[in-house]
Amino acid sequence: MAVFTHFIDKFGNQQSRLLALRRQLGIHSGENLAETLFEIVQLWDIRGQIGTVISNNVTTNDTYLSYFYRQLDPSIRPADIKARRIRCYGHVLNLIARAFLFGKDAESFELESDINGMRGLQEQDLRHWRSKGPIGKLHNIVKFIRSSPQRSEYFKRIAHKQEDEGYHLCEESTAELKVILNNKTRWNSTYIIIERALRKQTDIRAYIFALEGEKDEEKHISANNILSKED
Template sequence: MDWNIDTKLSTITLDNCSTNDAMIEKIKDKLQLSTLLRDGSLFHMRCCAHILNLIVKDGLEVVKDGIEKIRDSVAYWTATPKRKEKFEETAKQLRIPYNKSLVLDCPTRWNSTYKMLEIAISYEDVFSRLKQREAQYTCLPTTLQWQFAKDVCGKLKLFNAITELFSATKHPTANMYFPKICEIKLAIGKWIISPNDLIQKMAEKMLTKFEKYWGVIHDIMGVATVLDPRYKMELLEYYYEKLYDHESFSQVRMIRQLCYDLVSDYQLKMSKDLGGSSPTIDGSNVGNDALSEYDIYIMRKKRARSSFVKTELDHYLEEDVLPRTADFDILMWWKLNGTPPRPAPALGIFFSFQ
């Protein structure tokens, strides 16, 4: 407490666990909410990667029976070294490149299920040929089951690509999450109208979990996106038109207002840190300090002048967006271009949200 760490906290990012919720409430009880962003309403943030895992797990729970025969087939042909060898020999006889060995998934890890399906699907003809040669092999998937597995694998491919992007980035920043999360929401919306009933149910289950998370985090991700000079408000407008249709304008306006509110809160905090607490009028001290009211006047004037930060935010938003480049380093850009009174000091903490 001697270092005033309690006044320097922004957020805590945790996974989706009820015990974490209880812990956060205990921490907030020991803090002054006025020192936190928006009085603590942004203090507890959900882990994006963890929520993605929960979304996929919920979806796979619906379709697990539809891919069971593929799992059984993989289990059969990986059960012994002799069967593995026979499977590889058959693939070579059919002139099918044997680049990857079959791998059985761990049901609690959706990415392993994706990998199992992706590899097994590439050897569909091998499984069919082995059915003709191996009487004990009785779990060959039907044509419809193979097609269903391809549909599921195609859906998981999006999640897998995004998860790999997040994990492969050495220093992930919050601005990279928003467009990917929006793409997931749009994709789920398409899956819900799939002609396959199981795919529909999977998408509905995913959407329920997604909306619960989206309602908490989308405004924070929106702020981080605004601070990306390649995107600013334009990317919000682009995606929100697709996601919200007629309500897109009000949603964009809400994120814009949040940016200004955060800048205003930051500037007010800085004025207090630099100028101390506002003096109070005490009738008994007026004779001793006739200029005490002047001190109050100056403090109010300083706060009124804080609007110049808002003007700087306006200037930033009005500037053209930068071209999109894969190797863009947003932290370095703000380091070089974020000289005061740019809005970065006030909003830069949002780059760290994950």
């Protein structure tokens, strides 16, 4: 459990500090989580200074904060507990963005992709992601590049060649930067895959073009997965 505190110091400045990074032992029940948080609060002697608690939106957190606030004040009302529990804005924004990109049931979409991967249904997974438009196509391209050490190394060689031919004397080198694959466990991973792809777009284009010269079609990126101008 990671516990941060946000407060205003005696000079009127906003401060943020990491209070604890605890390994949570046992089951992650509301009661156990509340006990861990309460121990941290007591350790720092700030029991009387707790205003609100910010955490993500899983229902377990509703339960554990109910336990926690009752440890601070046994007479607290349910309405006051609810008022002092702030939802994590980052989590809410992430859910909205995922719904916008992948549809209402983003978790089911990602779960189906995981199942395809476990079953080795590569072509089915490519179609699955491609159905989500440009983001899905980019996912497939990056997954292709990162699917083996040989492909990753070839991409790096292409990037160095592009840089050598471009004479980028005044720009920071990006040749060693890898493309990044998005995943469901990292909230901003879709943003990261796009941001990195934009920085590496010349290298990605050159890589796809170089593969077109290969006689073995299995070494090509499918035309259906290549981003168009409309994308």
